[in-house]
Amino acid sequence: MDTGLHGRAAVVGGGSRGLGRAAAEALAAEGCRMLLWSRDPASLERARAEIAERHGVEVHVAAADARDPEAAATVVAAAEEALGAVDICVLNSGGPPIAEAGAFDRDGWLEALQLLTLTPVDLATRLLPSMRSRGWGRLVAILSSGVRQPIPGLVYSNAGRSALAAWMKTLAAEVAGEGVTINGILPGRLDTERVQGLDAQRAQTRGMTAEEAAKQSQAEIPSGRYGTPAELGSLVAYLCSNAASYQTGTLTAVDGGLLRGV
DSSP: OOOSSSOOOEETTTTTTTTHHHHHHHHTTTTTTEEEEESOHHHHHHHHHHHHHHHOEEEEEEEEOTTTTHHHHHHHHHHHHHHOHHHHHHHHOOOOOBBBSHHHHOOHHHHHIIIIIIHHHHHHHHHHHHHHTTOOOEEEEEEEGGTTTTOOOBHHHHHHHHHHHHHHHHHHHHGGTTEEEEEEEEEEEEEHHHHHHHHHHHHHTTTHHHHHHHHHHHHSSSSSBBHHHHHHHHHHHHSSSGGGTTOOOOEEEEEEOOOOOO
């Protein structure tokens, strides 16, 4: 299938590892030029070199911390200088700390909302005018299953990503007639450093090994296993393709059947 992505310019958040890296790999495999950004320059450079060599595409990087209010401006300036007009924006950032809903930490909330809501909205809003004027654009956010089914102990993630999803749903209707689609992905438990870290913390709390905690967690998933980042990356590429031009305002789970609600 011709995805229509060859030569398109993409900006991918958290592109040096995990789900962001998987999204970048999938888009690069379809011939996208891209700029990867995250807060770790060394990891970015490794990802840049590996993706460029593997797929033979143009890859640039920009170091920025999504917790910094200036991050969006930094990334957009770097992307426009390196790529020109941007066609695709993949919103993705690392997870905030574990926190219980019954305790209030103002600084913790402000940092989480900057990371998960304000910086993504700022970044997308800066890139949207060019997409709208050219009549083609794709905005895909890697969110969390916690948007639909709140995850205990992850109140910052549940709330911050839900706010982003609500903004996207509102925006999707505003730009649907202009060739710009807005969609979100709800990853369940995929085999990433983030999930491994959560397993380790759960193991410590429950007095078991990390391997036992992971096995217990996987037993709760109907598919009986953690997903792979590549399984999510393929959906990112599809949502950005011409084949998905009539899909907008949606939230699609990649979770092995973990979410039980309709």
